[in-house]
Amino acid sequence: xPTKPEEKKIDIPAYLSPASIExxxxxxxxxxxxxxxxxxxxxxxxxxxxxxxxxxxxxxxxGRPWVDxxxxxxxxxxxxAWQVQEGEQVLADTILxxxxxxxRQLLTAERCALNYxxxxxxxxxxxxxxxxxxxxxxCKVLDTRxxxxxxxxxxxxxxxxxxxxxxxxxxxxxxxxKENHIAACGSIRAAVKTAKQLHPGKAVxxxxxxxxxxxxxISVGADIVMLDNFELETMRTAVKLTAGRLKLxxxxxxxxxxxxxxxxTGVDFxxxxxxxxxxxxxxxxxxxx
Numbered sequence: 001x002p003t004k005p006e007e008k009k010i011d012i013p014a015y016l017s018p019a020s021i022e023x024x025x026x027x028x029x030x031x032x033x034x035x036x037x038x039x040x041x042x043x044x045x046x047x048x049x050x051x052x053x054x055x056x057x058x059x060x061x062x063g064r065p066w067v068d069x070x071x072x073x074x075x076x077x078x079x080x081a082w083q084v085q086e087g088e089q090v091l092a093d094t095i096l097x098x099x100x101x102x103x104r105q106l107l108t109a110e111r112c113a114l115n116y117x118x119x120x121x122x123x124x125x126x127x128x129x130x131x132x133x134x135x136x137x138x139c140k141v142l143d144t145r146x147x148x149x150x151x152x153x154x155x156x157x158x159x160x161x162x163x164x165x166x167x168x169x170x171x172x173x174x175x176x177x178k179e180n181h182i183a184a185c186g187s188i189r190a191a192v193k194t195a196k197q198l199h200p201g202k203a204v205x206x207x208x209x210x211x212x213x214x215x216x217x218i219s220v221g222a223d224i225v226m227l228d229n230f231e232l233e234t235m236r237t238a239v240k241l242t243a244g245r246l247k248l249x250x251x252x253x254x255x256x257x258x259x260x261x262x263x264x265t266g267v268d269f270x271x272x273x274x275x276x277x278x279x280x281x282x283x284x285x286x287x288x289x
Contacts, residue, residue, distance in 0.1 A: 020153065029073060120161075123155045142270065179209070188216045192217070207228050235265040250271070
């Protein structure tokens with residue numbers, strides 16, 4: 001008989017808090033329920049029911065904190081009994097959790113809970129796929145700020161569940177000096193110098209398109225350099241040039257067909273916006289039994 005995989009511990013990152021999850025869910029429920037669930041009112045008020053949520057396809061599961069919060073706010077006595085761990089890889093037809101409570105409340109909570117679980121599991125699934133492709137290298141997969149509006153922290157948490165890593169959370173926690181910043185500042189040197197003066201404790205990353213720009217970024221003490229759409233051979237040259245003096249991140253249209261070769265050049269990170277912006281919701285369903 002197959003044994004259940006060892007529990008995968010997913011630490012809640014500092015950018016998430018119970019209060020923020022509560023607020024997110026409250027807003028999501030308000031836009032869905034509005035003045036009240038009129039369809040649920042068709043059911044006698046005292047009807048009790050049990051339901052199970054099932055994965056209809058393979059996926060990496062993420063989103064439990066939001067699902068639990070949905071039921072807490074709509075049906076406080078209905079506590080999901082989870083059959084899988086956060087970050088676990090499941091097959092089609094796996095029961096994810098069961099829940100028992102007032103039938104009206106379960107149905108009112110259903111869509112919001114599944115929305116979170118489907119989207120965050122999709123994000124985790126994408127992160128897991130990319131991370132697995134390059135697990136034989138030292139390179140790490142990063143997300144980006146290309147997240148669904150209102151789901152920034154939730155999706156970044158889901159990336160961690162899938163085995164990926166977080167880039168900066170927003171515009172406040174690290175510098176990413178891109179082409180337009182460089183043009184407006186006058187040069188990479190001017191931009192990096194000002195960055196270090198304004199916020200000396202913040203990491204400074206510079207996006208470059210040519211090796212000459214990389215050399216300039218190295219000379220002014222950038223912490224990370226993003227290689228934007230570099231050819232593989234040029235990327236290998238960049239790795240030799242830096243020789244451990246700073247971290248290198250590859251970016252630009254990277255997908256399943258190109259990620260392995262890029263990771264094998266020796267870059268430290270690969271950032272992929274598609275993990276969060278192109279995710280297709282995982283097929284899940286809730287059924288009474």
